[in-house]
Amino acid sequence: MKVKSKRIKSAVIAILCVFALSIIFAMPSAILAQEEEAETETDVPEEISFDIPYPEVKAKFGESFNFKVDVSYKGDEPLTFDVNWEAPEGWYVRIKPSYQETEISAVKLDPGQEESWEISAAPQVKVEPGDYPIKIIASNEDIGLEATAEITAVITASYDMDLATKTGRLNTEVTSGKDNKYTLVVNNTGTDSIENISLSTQEPEGWLVNFDNDDIETIESGDKKEIVATIKPPEKTVAGDYVLTLNASSENAQDSLELRVTVLTPTIWGWVGIGIIVIVIVGVAIIFARLGRR
Amino acid sequence: MEDIIISKNLSKNYNGNKAVSNLDLSIKKGEIYGLLGPNGAGKSTIILMILGLTEPSSGTINVAGFNSTREALKVKRIAGYLPEKIGFYEDMTAEQNLAYTAELNNIKYSEIPKKIEKALKIVGLVENKKQIVKQFSKGMKQRLGIADVLIKDPELVIFDEPTEGLDVKVANSILDTIIKLNKEKGITFMLSSHQLNLIQKICHRVGILSNGNLIGEGKIDELGRKLFGGGRFIIEVEISGDTKEILNKFSNLKDVIDIGKEGNVFQIICNKDLRSEISKIIANTESILTRMNIKDYALEEIYLKYFKEE
Amino acid sequence: MRSILTVYRKELTDYFSSKKFIILLGLVYVAGLSSVYVSLQNIRDATSGLDGFIFLKLFTISGDILPSFITFISLFIPIIGIIFGFDAINSERRSGNLSRVMSQPIFRDSIINGKFLAGITTLSIIIASIVFLISGIGLRSIGVPPSAEEILRIFFFIFICIFYGTFWMSLSMLFSIIMEKTATSILTSIAIWLFLVIFLPIIANAIANTVVPLENASAADQVKNYVIEHNILRSSPSTLFSESITTLLVPAGGHFLINPQSFASADLSKMLLSPLSLGQSLIQVWPQIIVIIALAIICFAVSYVIFMRQEIRAT
Missing domain, CATH: 2.60.40.2310 (Immunoglobulin-like)
Incomplete structure (x- = not known):
């Protein structure tokens, strides 16, 4: 077994040596052949x-x-x-x-x-x-x-519009049942003037959102316009955070803005609520003090 | 003296059973009257009818001129009642309990503290004014009960089983208080009891109740005389020797009402204390006196006698 | 008259000094406040804005874990009523106070009247204080004031709660008059309550399923089954109570609970789930309210008559 494999190995090595040598000797002749071909070509106009x-x-x-x-x-x-x-x-x-x-x-x-x-x-x-x-x-x-x-x-021309808030903050606080003013800025970041920008909103049910100017005629490129939005949540709005989506759109460009609106308890009702709580607690305490023994 | 409680033909039926039948009762103002009888004799029923808490089936009962049935409120205004198992609101202090009674008696708010103080002083519980009743002993509760009836300044106090469940010492102090109140304030007391030995000491008059009938009434000695043929004393004599001769001699004695003989023991019922005469008679014979004692009529004997006859 | 007031005041004092009352009050407050907490968490999702009765939702909205305030209160009122009444007379009798008090110059009914009034007062204080407390917290948190109609509805709600509690109190007071031992009277009252609240629904369901089996039943039969079950349940005051408070506090749709027939037969696609007016809501549950009040009065009247005829014997 051992003797046999040795013999195969030596045979393979011999074949590889012959193959390698033949490549070395053949190469120069191939290169030379190419050069000869180029030289023999006739003049071509550059x-x-x-x-x-x-x-x-x-x-x-x-x-x-x-x-x-x-x-x-x-x-x-x-x-x-x-x-x-x-x-x-x-x-x-x-x-x-x-x-x-x-x-x-x-x-x-x-x-x-x-x-x-x-x-x-x-x-x-x-x-x-x-x-x-x-x-x-x-x-x-x-x-x-x-x-x-x-x-x-x-x-x-590029038509680009950016709807932002004047303060840069994306949240605001409002009081229910009242007109709450909030200033928005429409920025023309495009290269051409944008015309006929209309503003719209997606508001929670029952909310009223108006703009002092809800149809802007034109804003020149690089120019901006301020718009005052009036947000009026209905009288009976449960206090808390709401999302108000504002859209500005024209034929060529549009942008939207999500505003987080915190509805505050009207202070009066907050105080009335506290008042009731205090009255109840004091009332029960008085009853206990008056009626309880010791 | 004027009667404070008068009942005429008073009857009460419970489900066909006569609890009280045709009772004629009269209790004088200022006396201590003992209503005696075993449990179930109808004592409580009578008391409830006096106070207008139970309606009689027939007959009338008047307290100080007020009809107990129709004018119960007026009766309860002048009559205090101490139930057999007197109870107070355990979580309230003595003072609070009495104040509640005072308010129920329509006493002016401004007078209540004074009345409470006075009543507690009489029964000796001033110190315990602010203590809750839960901590009171049975005797203290009974005394608080007396204070409770005193709040209304009663003319009549009905006391159901005043000494029940109390030891002799405590019972005696309760009875002393009753006598004191009777003497000092002229309050009429009606005591109902089956404990005779304690009651007899203080009652001016007793009524003996059995199955709803008043089977005897009067002063204790009168009752005894009536019962034992008029004699007031019982002399028990035990001798050794011939008894026949002595028996004859005893019979000849004045004031002797009846003589009983059992073996060597004589029972002589008489109107006078004949002990010296008896000892003389015995000394003149050959017999020897081994024992002699004399008894006043005890209520207990009267009582037992009645119920033996039943 | 003064004697009733005296008994009344003394009983009130007893309530306000007793541990059982303070424990009950604490329980009701804890339950009420936790339910309002839950309803405040969920109120904005439940608010459509159009229906308008936001304030009432404080009392009716339930959370995932905790039930709504009206569920709590329907559970607690019978317990409060029973606890207030079960030992009213028999404990006085056993302690020997009854005969002592009765021998005072007062009419016999002063005692039961005074106790009854004190019970109602205490019950009213518990219910009204928790309802107002929730209202105050709600007002503070949601910032929506109740409309006049909502306020009226809340007052009617309190009113019905008090009568319902009075019914249970008079019932247990009746047992306290009939039965000598307080343990017996409280167990009887609680047994009745458990029967009405737990076993009656099971029985009603079983009867309905026997009369109209639900397996492969047509829609009409299913409605029939429900109507039978519902009519049996109507014999329970607790059903009447929950019907009336739901209709009052859920103006839009609450009344469907009490009219399953109409609910089933109506063409729902054409029906708008709009709120009923207060008058309409009241008319819907007027019979229920009247029955609750009548039951309370009957229980009290029976107690009164039996008490007046009873012997006062101390033992």
């Missing part, structure tokens, strides 16, 4: 070109615009190209090979090589909605080769 599947990208202000660019180069020998961009003022454009984080300013391309880039553009300052053309230029000044790609970032 050409670099961009292919942009989606040359126009829409986004809101504040977001970045991402483009995909495929670069292909045809020629005899590898060439290095400078990569530049031109964009309206205030914009910054980053060019990166796909799936990499490095921003590039030059690229070396082999003949026939195709590469894909990711271009992201973002305005660094506040800009109006509109079309912003961006040019991507790859050039080699030595042989005067240049390719230009035109892409357009279209900034669309």
Whole structure:
């Protein structure tokens, strides 16, 4: 048994050695063969070109615009190209090979090589909605080769609204049966003015909630408006915490706010309650004192 | 003297049984009257009828001129009653118990403390005024009972079994109090009892009750005389020797009413204390006097005599 | 007249000095306050806002573990009544106080009248004080004042409670007159109470199921079964009591409890569960209220007559 396995082992090792040696000797000849092939190719005119599947990208202000660019180069020998961009003022454009984080300013391309880039553009300052053309230029000044790609970032208007309370607190205390004023703030955080904002509420049954201005005509972008809400819980509201949902909505934007409303016992009834308790206790105590022995 | 309790033809039936039948009773103002009889003789029924607490089946009863049945309230205003098993509110003090009685007697609030003080002084319980009755002994409760009836300044006090369950010393102090009240305040007492030896000492008159009938009434000595043929004394003489001769000689004595003989013992009933005469007679014979004693009529004997005859 | 007042005052003093009264009062307070605590926990979920009788809910809402105040009070009132009455006369008789007091210049009925009035007064103090205490706590906590109608309903509730308690008190007082031993009179009263509260429902259920078996029963038969059971239960004052207080304190729907027939036959889809007016609520349970009052009066009258005819013998 032992003798037999030894023999198999040595056989396997021998075969592996032969195999390895054959690879070592065969490699150089393969590489050489390739080189020979390239040299033998005829002159091809150098050409670099961009292919942009989606040359126009829409986004809101504040977001970045991402483009995909495929670069292909045809020629005899590898060439290095400078990569530049031109964009309206205030914009910054980053060019990166796909799936990499490095921003590039030059690229070396082999003949026939195709590469894909990711271009992201973002305005660094506040800009109006509109079309912003961006040019991507790859050039080699030595042989005067240049390719230009035109892409357009279209900034669309954004409609954003923020409903908040003036104090920033999301709870308030109210008295039942009374008008309780509470100031809300509608903030236009979008890039365009918002029109026809209507306010509505989801209130507990029987509650009355009114706004001094429940139909706001317009709020300019970045502007805000204060609204006074009048909250009136019905006379017979059990004291405690209630949730009041306030909605501001327009055609383009909407926001809502959950307000925790604590209904307080009207002080008068609180005192009457305590009064009754005291009267009962004192009354029973007096009865005991008057009627009990010792 | 004027009668304070007068009953005429008084009868009471319970379920067809006569508890009291055709009773004519009269108790004079200022006397201590003893109503005697065994349990079930009808004493309590009579008392309840006197106080208007039970209606008679027939006949009338008047207390100080008020009809007990129709004017019970007026009767109860002047008559105090100490039931046989007197009870007080155990969780209340002596004072509180008496105050309750006083209020029930319609006594002015301002006078109540004074009355309580006075009543407690008479029975000697002033010290125990603030004590709860639960802590009282039987005798103390009985004395508190007397104070309780005194609150209303009664003309008549009906005392059911005044000495029942008390030891002799305590019973005597109760009886002393009764005599004192009778003498000092002129309160008429009607005592009901079956304990004769204690009662007889203080009663001016007794009535003997048996099965609802008054079978004897009067002063104790009168009762005895009536019963034993008028004699007042019983002299028991025991001699040794010939008795025949002596018997003849005794019979010749004046004031002798009856002579009984049992063996060597003579029982001589007479109107006078004949002891010296008797000893002289015996000395003149050959017989020897071995024992001689004299008895006043004891209520007990009267009583026993009655019920022997029943 | 003064004698009744004297007995009355003395009896009141007895109540307010006795341990049994203080224990009862404590029990009622603990039960009442825990039930109001529970109802305050649940009152907001139960408040629809529309029905309006928020204040009454303080008394009717139960929690997961603890029952509502009206459940507590229906349990306690008979106990209080029995404890107040069971030894009224026989303990006085046994202690020898009765004959001593009766020999005072008072009418015999002063004693029973005074005791009876003192019992009612004490009962009223217990019930009214706990109801007002709950109202005060409720007012303080929920901040909703009761409407005039709610106040009226609460007063009617107190009124019915007092009469119901009076019934039990007169019943046990009757036994205290008839029976010599206090142990017998309290056991008899409690036996009657247990019978009415525990055994009668079982018996009623059994009879109803025998007459109209529930197995595979049609809807009409189920209603019939329920009606039979309900009519048997009506012979118990405790049923009458719970019917009347539920109708009074639950204006919306409480009266369905007492009219199962109408409940079953009515087209429920067209019925609105809206509250009845106070007058309507009262009319619904008027017979029940009258029977409770009548029972109380009858028990007292029988006690009175027997007491007046009874012998006063000390032994």
